[in-house]
Amino acid sequence: MLFNSIEFLVFYPIVFFLYWKFFAVKIRPRALFIIAASYIFYGWWDYRFLSLIIISTLIDYSIGTQLAKTENPRTRKSWLLLSLFSNLGILGFFKYYNFFVASWEELFSSFGISWDPLFLNVALPVGISFYTFQTLSYTIDVYRKKIPPCEDIFQFAAYVCFFPQLVAGPIERASHLLPQFALPARVKRWEIRIGLKQMLWGFFKKIVIADSCAPIVNQIFQSPDSYSSGMLIAGSILFAFQIYGDFSGYSDIAIGTSRLLGFKLMDNFNYPYFSRSIPEFWRRWHISLSTWFRDYLYIPLGGSRGTFVNRVRNVFIVFLVSGLWHGANWTFVFWGLIHALLFMPGLLLRVRMFKSSIFRAPTSEHWFLKTSSVIITFAIVCIAWIFFRASSISEAWTYLSNIPINWKTNSISGIPGYISGIIILFILTEFISRRQRYPVFYSMPNQWGRSLAYSVTVIFILVALYLNDEQTFIYFQF
Structure with a gap:
């Protein structure tokens, strides 16, 4: 269901009325109502792919529960790896299978090797990258003991499928959104x-x-x-x-x-688009994704610590993965490569990613310099x-x-x-x-x-x- 559709203009007022009339202050019924509304919202496009959301929900809820039961580092890491393998496996299968098969076919053809691979004839599930990253952040944060595991599966399911941001974000952290489902709704x-x-x-x-x-x-x-x-x-x-x-x-x-x-x-x-440098652009653009990659990929890789080679490697990995996250096409990978290259001057100046500029924005407040830096950044x-x-x-x-x-x-x-x-x-x-x-x-x-x-x-x-x-x-x- 699209926000800019007649269906949504009918759907949302009905949800709004029923929500505040019967469910808002009752925690368990509210979660169930949000799940039902969210499944209708998503299933309006293709109900069959609701199974993927349900599978992802059950996997990460169960793994979060298991992580709370053990302090053994190896066992905890095994549960985390299972979450990563399951979620990224589903994402990779539906989003990247045809892409990688086609790339291998093209590579073999360049060497004169004939290969007739099997391609999937299935639509890409809408929003799969968004809710996959959202559930992954929950499991990783529970593994890191930053948040306790959710005890109510219906609250967790509502967090995963919350319809306003289900298919295109923002990618919410469990530490921010999940506790809101445990409190009666209040709005001024x-x-x-x-x-x-x-x-x-x-x-x-x-x-x-x-x-x-x-x-x-x-x-x-x-x-x-x-x-x-x-x-x-x-x-x-x-x-x-x-x-x-x-x-x-x-x-x-x-x-x-x-x-x-x-x-x-x-x-x-x-x-x-009022950014004065490329790093500032990334602090302002798709903030939920850029901070996700910062916290769950860039920093674990070592961030700005270590040798210059390590810092370069970390930046390239983040932006190449970010590019691939956007779509199964080499154009997105190349787009990520361009932005990675734009961070190289900053690395040479030993500035920290996501916090400082590459083409360092002028310290002067002169309007001409500020305007020029905005125009140059926008052009890039x-x-x-x-x-x-x-x-x-x-x-x-x-x-x-x-x-x-x-x-x-x-x-x-x-x-x-x-x-x-x-x-x-x-x-x-x-x-x-x-x-x-x-x-x-x-x-x-x-x-x-x-x-x-x-x-x-x-x-x-x-x-x-x-x-x-x-x-x-x-x-x-x-």
């Missing part, structure tokens, strides 16, 4: 207002920004040879706003809908996004090579004026609102001013719904 009026504002802004990002950019981006990336350099540059910029509006919009809706039910999710985006991110969006590495190189070739025809007349205007309006709104989660216009002291801001946003959304086709969320495929 001001929290409801914040949740509704964040939901409204999330729908604006998705429907007005992302869905308006999507058709143009698709056309340009399908045949980059046919477009001028100006259009190719515009295409990469529009994709940057498409994926940001799409993914951060989903996160905003997820956080808002959760807040209306009395749950608080972590912030997943913090205005990343847009170049990397080309590999993320392209269907193959060769297609990405074709896209990039056509920019200087077609420089004499640098027109961007193919971009509708209203889309350019919306993007500029969006940038300005985000800039002046960058210290809060939604536009400052939603917080004006004057009631008429707030009402006007809400009305304009709704009008934009309705017009975009009329002009654009319904688009699925990009990160559903991950």
